[in-house]
Amino acid sequence: MSVKHQAPRGTRDLLPDETPLWRWAEAAARGVLERYGYGEIRTPMFEDYELFARTAGESSDVVQKEMYRFTDLGERQLALRPEFTAGVMRAWLESGLGGRARVHRLWSAGPVFRYGRPAKGRYRQFSQLNCELVGSAAPGADVEMITLFVDLYEAWGFRDLIVLVNSVGQPASRRAYGERLREVFAPHREALSADSQQRLETNPMRILDTKDEKDLALLATLRANNALPTLLDSIDEADRAHWDAVLAGLEAAGVRYEVDHGLVRGLDYYTRTAFEVHDRSLASQSALGGGGRYDGLIEMLGGAPTPGVGFAIGMDRTLLVLQQRGIQAASGDVVCLVAMEGTRAAATALARELRREFTVECDVEARGFSAQMKTAGKSGARFLVILGEDEWARGEVALKDSRTGTQQTLARIGLADALRALTQETWKQGEAL
């Protein structure tokens, strides 16, 4: 098996046995989004490099080492989108949406690109479902976002979901908190892992979600002595009030959440509320989705100060979990036509007619009767319509239900009616369950 080309590293093909689950999940999501009153916005898959570099933060990992950056033939500096929000906000500004109404509810879906070492659940091209609520600074907006976030997962069958929430405050308070952490850890520098000593310089908040045993032990000791401040202790009064209101709103909405003091988002533009959902079954790539508030972003892009909240859901990982749980998209009944030597021509016409209403398979290779029957059996077709020469001459066909094994002979004229009645019958039975 040595083919000349393979899919580029970190990309993959979704084959026909997988796409039904994707379509089902996408359809379920669209239903929820519609009922929440969100409108779809489609933006380019690439934008000016600077747009992403500035909004995500020059020092962020995404910008430092994960961007698909390129120069086009016109010498433009561009990048494949590593996330949706920056592009959506650019479109919002450029189209003047902000002037038409104060609040906008937007969603997008499609591929995003990040250059990183691939692993199960981490791809260089992956798919996100993205939502934004632009124009409201109210805690209720955060609550609606998180509620929508959870309801999407519930529409996909998740029941045991817990949202991790935190407040990352303002950039200034975040910096101040970082300094406080440096002071706290400085005396224990030698006790930290090499990674964390590095983080002490670059991003001390990352020490809080270390996986190193030594680090964890130190953190536990510090906590026990009340020597470890939390980010929540460092945020200002307004942020604190916002945070309390968000939690109260989540309680009221009946959303299960857990406060995670170590939760920090990877992009610099986040303010106040941050949230994520994880699934343990995905090993090291456990984040299924996350989001937060980005009150400074639009101003950063040259717009009037405008608040916003949003989230992104990683579809690949989410569907990976669904597949692991054995969830399959329901498929409809299939009708398979089986023709004889003298009825092949008639079968093509009948197939065409039935396909106005039913899913119909029909042999195109003029294969023998027995071969067609074998194929029909393996295909899982619910109904077999056998066009025997004698019956056909009398204007009749045989209809076999492979679920029960029963077979009846009926007038060709009444075939569609009979199929309709049988499929509706099973549909009703399904409803009863």
Added chain:
RNA sequence: GUGGGUGUAGCUCAGCUGGCAGAGCAUCGGGUUGUGGUCCCGAGGGUCGGGGGUUCGAACCCCCUCACUCACCCCA
């Protein structure tokens, strides 16, 4: 990006110390040109991920490379 592991038929995998590439499942055909998914018989299918090296001889040993995977990093 760092460190490990794995690549043999469409799939899951055997293949001993270097000596003619195998099995099961799947596919196709036949047994059965008017009743399948059971059974029986048969067939096709491989540059052993790719390139180089060592050797009389390499799936096996060495180097490089590509891909996947696990743990980190980071996140979706």
